Amino acid sequence: MNIKDLEKLPNEGAENIPSIERRAFLKAGLAITGVFFGGSVLSLTSTRNAHGALGGMPQANKFPYSPHYSMVMRQNRCIDCERCKEACVKTNSVPSYGFRTTILEINRPAGPGEIDRDFMPVLCNHCNRPPCVRVCPTKATYKDKKTGIVMMDYPKCIGCKTCMAACPYNARYFKEENRAVDKCNFCWDTRINPELAAKGKKVYQDTACVEACPADVRVFGDLADPKSRVYRLVHKQDTVVWVLRPETGALPNVFYMND
Numbered sequence: 001m002n003i004k005d006l007e008k009l010p011n012e013g014a015e016n017i018p019s020i021e022r023r024a025f026l027k028a029g030l031a032i033t034g035v036f037f038g039g040s041v042l043s044l045t046s047t048r049n050a051h052g053a054l055g056g057m058p059q060a061n062k063f064p065y066s067p068h069y070s071m072v073m074r075q076n077r078c079i080d081c082e083r084c085k086e087a088c089v090k091t092n093s094v095p096s097y098g099f100r101t102t103i104l105e106i107n108r109p110a111g112p113g114e115i116d117r118d119f120m121p122v123l124c125n126h127c128n129r130p131p132c133v134r135v136c137p138t139k140a141t142y143k144d145k146k147t148g149i150v151m152m153d154y155p156k157c158i159g160c161k162t163c164m165a166a167c168p169y170n171a172r173y174f175k176e177e178n179r180a181v182d183k184c185n186f187c188w189d190t191r192i193n194p195e196l197a198a199k200g201k202k203v204y205q206d207t208a209c210v211e212a213c214p215a216d217v218r219v220f221g222d223l224a225d226p227k228s229r230v231y232r233l234v235h236k237q238d239t240v241v242w243v244l245r246p247e248t249g250a251l252p253n254v255f256y257m258n259d
Contacts, residue, residue, distance in 0.1 A: 125252030
C-alpha cells in the first residue's frame with residue numbers, strides 16, 4: 001500500500017495534507033518524520049535537525065527501565081517484502097482487518113520522470129510518556145514498570161477506543177474476537193516473556209518481525225545496555241537518528257536512521 005492509497009482511508013482525526021503541498025515539502029528538502037496509517041503527514045523536519053527530535057539521550061545507567069526495550073528502524077534497508085508483517089500476524093494471531101505493524105510507502109521526486117521510493121516500517125512506539133495510558137479510564141492499557149513496554153490488560157478493556165484516539169501514531173486497532181483494543185507489545189507474551197521458559201516453551205530474544213526481516217531493518221534490544229545493538233546504533237557518531245512526531249512530547253522508544 002502506498003501513500004496515495006492511504007490518503008483514501010479515514011483520517012483518524014488529523015487534517016489531510018493535499019498532494020500538491022506534500023510535493024512542496026519534499027522539494028524543500030524536508031524529511032517526513034511522522035505519518036498516520038491513514039496517510040496524513042504529522043511531522044516534518046529537515047534531515048539536519050532530525051537528531052534534535054530525540055531531545056538528548058540519557059546515560060546507559062540512567063534509563064528508567066531495566067531492561068529498557070526499544071527498536072531501531074534502519075529505514076533505508078527496507079524493501080517492503082512484508083515478511084515482518086506476515087510473521088507478526090502468525091505469531092500474535094492478528095486478524096486480517098487488524099495490524100500490529102505495517103509499512104508505509106513514500107515516493108519522492110528524484111529528477112525528471114524519476115521517483116525515489118522509500119519504505120517506513122511503523123508500529124507502537126512504546127513511549128516513555130504514552131498518551132494512551134494517560135487517557136485509559138480502566139487502566140487496561142499500561143506501561144510495564146520493569147520493561148517499559150506499553151501493554152494491554154484485555155479483560156479490563158471496555159472498548160471505548162479512547163486510547164486509539166490518543167495514540168500519536170495510530171498504532172492500535174479494535175479486535176472483534178476479544179472485544180478489546182490490540183497493539184504491538186514487542187511479542188512479550190508470545191516470544192520474550194521469561195515466564196514462557198518456566199512452562200517449558202522456547203524463548204526468543206527477538207520479536208517475530210525482527211527475526212523475519214531478511215534485510216536486518218529492525219533491531220530490537222535493551223537501550224539501557226551499552227553492549228546492545230540498539231544502544232550502539234542510537235549512539236553511533238555522525239549518524240542522524242530521529243523519532244516520529246517528537247512534538248507530542250510522548251518520548252517514543254522506536255528510533256529511525258539510515259545506516
